[in-house]
Amino acid sequence: MYSKNEAVIYAYRGVCIIEDITWKEFGGAKKQYYVLRPVYEKKSCIFVPVDNETLSSKMFPLVTPDEISRFMQCLPTLPPMWDESADIRKNRYREIMDEKNRLQILNMIRCIYMHQENLAKKGKKLYASDEHALKSAESLLYDEFAYVLNMDREQVLPYIRKGLHLV
Numbered sequence: 001m002y003s004k005n006e007a008v009i010y011a012y013r014g015v016c017i018i019e020d021i022t023w024k025e026f027g028g029a030k031k032q033y034y035v036l037r038p039v040y041e042k043k044s045c046i047f048v049p050v051d052n053e054t055l056s057s058k059m060f061p062l063v064t065p066d067e068i069s070r071f072m073q074c075l076p077t078l079p080p081m082w083d084e085s086a087d088i089r090k091n092r093y094r095e096i097m098d099e100k101n102r103l104q105i106l107n108m109i110r111c112i113y114m115h116q117e118n119l120a121k122k123g124k125k126l127y128a129s130d131e132h133a134l135k136s137a138e139s140l141l142y143d144e145f146a147y148v149l150n151m152d153r154e155q156v157l158p159y160i161r162k163g164l165h166l167v
Contacts, residue, residue, distance in 0.1 A: 001050070002034060002059065007147065009100065010046060011058040012136065014143035015039040021050065034059070040143055040153070060100050062148055071103045072163035078107045082115055086127055093133035097140070105137050109160065112137075 002008060002018050010016045016036035024033050024047065034056070036046040048055050063071075083089050096104045112134045116126050126134070142156040151159070 007039070007062050008036070009060040009062060009140070009144060010036055010038075010048070012097075012140065013038050013041070013044070013046065014140060015062065015147045016046065019045075039147060062144055063102055065148055067102070068145060068148060071106055072160075075103065075106050075110060075163065078103070078110075080111050080114065081107055082111045086129055090129045090133070093129075093137075097133075097136060102141065102144075105141055106160070109134060109137050109141070113161075 002021075004018055004021055006018045008016055008018065013036075016038050018034050019037045020035040022033060022035060023030055025031075026047070032050040034048040034050060036048060036059075038044045038046070048059065050056060081092065083092065093108060096108050112126070112130055115130070116134075119125060125131075138157070141160070142153050145151075145156045145159070146153045149156075149159070
């Protein structure tokens, strides 16, 4: 169980603070809820039933600065994961995002960036599905990395690109 004031990742909403853990009645049933406030969407509020395994399993602890450093160090040693089949890539992207494995998400970003650079040299652009996967992965990681490393969101892309040797 998580604690009040703890920061977590929730699904695709990014970094959230557990503002409260309280009992609420919705739809005639009284349940205990995590009350989440997205850090970068102050006007949003999310209620997650504590006893709902499906929804509460979408909450993840944040990575630490040391973990981020280790990710950036070992990322260049990972093999590229590019597949020529757009359908296979799309399914793999979804799996990686669902698993919340930050190292694999970084590798996915790296591979899409590398492919994007190769396409740009030929005067071509990414497929829409690759562009969408890239934006989703960046959004998820940028929010978390910015929060954990105490930097502005705009500083995260240069930080990651430098770590990916793409500057």
